[in-house]
Amino acid sequence: MTNSEIVDLLELTGRLMELHEYDTFKTRAFSSAAFNLDKSTADLANLPAEELIKLPGVGKSVAYKIREIAETGRLTELDDLLAQTPSGVMDMFRIKGLGVKKIGTLWRELGIDNLNELQQACEEGRVAQIKGFGKATQDKILAALEFLQEQKGKVRMDKAAMIANLLHDELTRHFERVEISGQVRRKAQEVDTVQLLVQTSDPVSAMLTLNGLPSLESDEQISSPFAWRGQLQNFDVQVELLLFPAEQIDRQLFIHTAAEPHLQQVGTGGQSLLQVAYTSPDTAEEAIYQRAGLPFIVPEMREDDFAFRWAGRYRNDQLVTWDDLRGTLHNHSTWSDGKQSVADMAAYCRELGLTYFGIADHSKTASYANGLDAERVRAQQIEIDQLNAGFGDSFRIFKGIESDILSDGSLDYDNETLATFDYVVASVHQTLTMSLEKATTRLLRAIENPYTTILGHPTGRLLLAREGYPIDHRAIIDACAQHNVVIEINASPYRLDIDWRWINYAMQQGVMLSINPDAHDFGGLLDMHYGVATGRKGGLTKEMTFNALSLEEMTKYLTQRRSRIGKK
Template structure:
């Protein structure tokens, strides 16, 4: 049992206890424990009940429940609660903005116990008539239901990669060659089909081998003699396993990786890429592009014709890579809602070969994330100075902050405090439901603030969970160009925000992109791998990647920016 699995079970128990009106004190005990343990770096599975009660927010009763989870793999009390709760009511927890009390009201007052009935109740106006709901809440619920329906059967790129790698490692025991292809190889940010190619000269035996794998659930009607279709047990996303002879593996890997609009591109020879793939005697990927009379395109960019327009101005070796990253600038520590100290985060950055670490903990308005008031800002900066004094000239911690963009577009510190930071990441975290005009007014004012260095996760979206607020990307990029503001590509697979489709326009306007992990623990720093993948999909070059600047270049950038502010 991992910490996150334990916390998820405690959190769900607390929610269901509240849903069923259980004792408020015991309910809060579970909720408080889940909230506090989510930040813990201790290995909960290795702690005794006596050790668990020493952790913040954990009482004796909850400590025993954690041991039950670890020792048995489940929680009897949660099992009983789940047995009393229709699965459709559990689905309602996925609707953003719909809390436990409202779900209980919908269930008990309208008898709604599934998403279909919830949608019908919204469409006929019933929800708006309930006390405490109203027309606005009804519209939000309907919009959330529509969004969930559109995302059904999809997973984020990190989970898709995990599933693909699990399948690869298992199936490589039975097949001479196994290749991950399709959307996963193309680094799609949302995946509705995890696809692998299995080399075999005997499809019948291959199908029998797959049938013998207990974690593979076949959809027989959708399958064919050469394609196994189904799911990996425990995951909703579709799995597709293609059975391919050895001599066709390279050709199929190319064809299955590229999206259809990319394959239909016609080159100088008058043939499409797809035609070239089938007629080329050399089926290596570079040879296929050459036969079509088109420049070679890296797998991440094989979406449509954009890659060829990009290739007319750039070379593939200009694309940013993990090795190009010199540091990281949007990270959190135990000063706000992170799990590790500034010192530990910085030390891990050094292990990764990075030369600078930027701390950007939450600002004072973010009380839910233990945001820093002015006094704590000063205390943190003293700590950073002390840590920097112990480093040589090859590493440094930069003092940053993730300052909330308030409703009127202002940042939530006075100028004197903002001036103490090396840089400021300005982000929207609250009041996310906005019209286009409201969102643009808010963001543009923040961009115009001379202390805004980086615009954080520009749309506030959460992949497969929450649509971003509407923005005019072109106007935002133009404003960042005018005010010398960097745009963040938030590398967390939960966000991947900015959208990769706007990277090229940003580069054209001279706006640099910072690949920021928004890391709250050591492992989170590795999310920059996802950021690099999406950056490459959008054509981001090393020269336009902000955190590809060296330590000295970054230090000079911050100093020059400060000098320009001081002159105003």
């Protein structure tokens, strides 16, 4: 059992105890342990109970519960709670903004135990009549239900890639060639079908092999003799395995990677890219584009005709790559809600070949994330100075902060404190329900603040979980251009915000983009791979990638920017 799996079970136990109105003290014991252990770097599964008790938030009772989880993979108390809880009530936990107490009220007072009944009750106005709810809450629940329905059957980029790789590894044991295709290959941020192409000269035998794999669950109604469709066990997303002979694989890989609008692009010979793909004697992807009289487009960009317009100004070798990244600027440590120390995060960055690490822990208003007040800011900066003294000229830790953008658009510290940072990532974390005008005005004021260096996750969205607040993207990007503010591509696969569709407009306005992992641990730093994929999808070049600047260039940029603030 991993730490995150243990923490998830403890957290769920606490939430279900609250739902079933267990003793408050006992409920808090589980919730507190989950909250504290979420940041722990200890190997929870291998610690004896007497060592677990020494960890923050862990009492004797919970320590033995952790041992039960580690040894059995289950928790008897949680199993009992789950047995008492309808699965539809569990689904209500997915509704953002609907807390445990409100879920309990809906279940007990209205007898609602599934999402369909909840939607019907909202549409009939019954939820608004419950004390503590009202029409505003009812409308939010309806909007959240609609959003969940739209996202049903989809997975994020990271999970889709994991599923595709699992399938690829399994299938290559049985087939000579297997290729990941479709949405996964073109790095879609949300995936509803994980598609792979399987090479075979005997589709009947191949289908028997696929149906015999224990991890695959076939859906015979939507399958056909040349297309296996169903799901990978334990994952709620459609899997499509297409069978082709060896001579067709390259051609079909090209066709199935690109989205329909891209394939309909007409080339110089009057034929669409799809028509050329079916008739070209040379089935290599580059040859198909060449035969159509169109520039070669990398797989990530094969969505529509935007890529061809982009290719009129840029070359593929200008697109940003992982190897172009020289540092990382939006990261958290144990000073706020991260799992590793500043020193350890910096050391891992060095292992990755990066030359600078920017720490941007949460600011004081983010009390839920142990945000830093001015005194703790000073203490952290002293630690960073001491660490930097040991690096020489080859590596540097930059002093940053992720400052909350307050409801009026101001930043979370006075100017005296803001002036101590090398850079500031300004982000919205609270009061997310806003009109387009309110959200845009709030961000514009933050952008106008001379201390704002980077605008963090501009819409606050969580993919498949929460829609972002609406903003006027053009107005925001134009303001960033005017005030020399960099825009973040938040590389966390949960966010990927700013959306790739706005990257090209930002570039045209002269706004640089920073591929920021928003990392809270070592693994989070690797999320920059998803940020690179998103950047490439939107046509981001190395030249316009902020953290592709060298250490010397970044030091100069930040120094000059701070100097200009001091002269104003």
